Amino acid sequence: MAEATLSHYAEYYALRGAVAALDRLSLRQAGRIGEWLGALGYRPFGIRRAVVERQVRAALPELSDADVHRVAREFTVSAMVDGFAGAASDAGDRAGWTTR
Numbered sequence: 001m002a003e004a005t006l007s008h009y010a011e012y013y014a015l016r017g018a019v020a021a022l023d024r025l026s027l028r029q030a031g032r033i034g035e036w037l038g039a040l041g042y043r044p045f046g047i048r049r050a051v052v053e054r055q056v057r058a059a060l061p062e063l064s065d066a067d068v069h070r071v072a073r074e075f076t077v078s079a080m081v082d083g084f085a086g087a088a089s090d091a092g093d094r095a096g097w098t099t100r
Helices: 006-024 027-042 049-059 065-095
Strands: none
Touching: 006 027, 006 065, 027 065, 049 065
């Protein structure tokens, strides 16, 4: 396994801070923030974009480049929404309210 870089640590601590802030948000608010961050992470920052696009191409070789980019972006946004909503749900469970 490769050693963690300064960029890895920055991403990790930024995510930890964001998850801690979710204690005060509703699931809907957390989902919206996740959607915005997922879109921002895909473009313009390109966080993990090459990895996701490579995996989409390997899984779906029949897709055009435009479709690969579309699927990769949608996946990145969806993963962030799920992650943030899940973290908010966990925070709610710890606070004693149900999210089901």
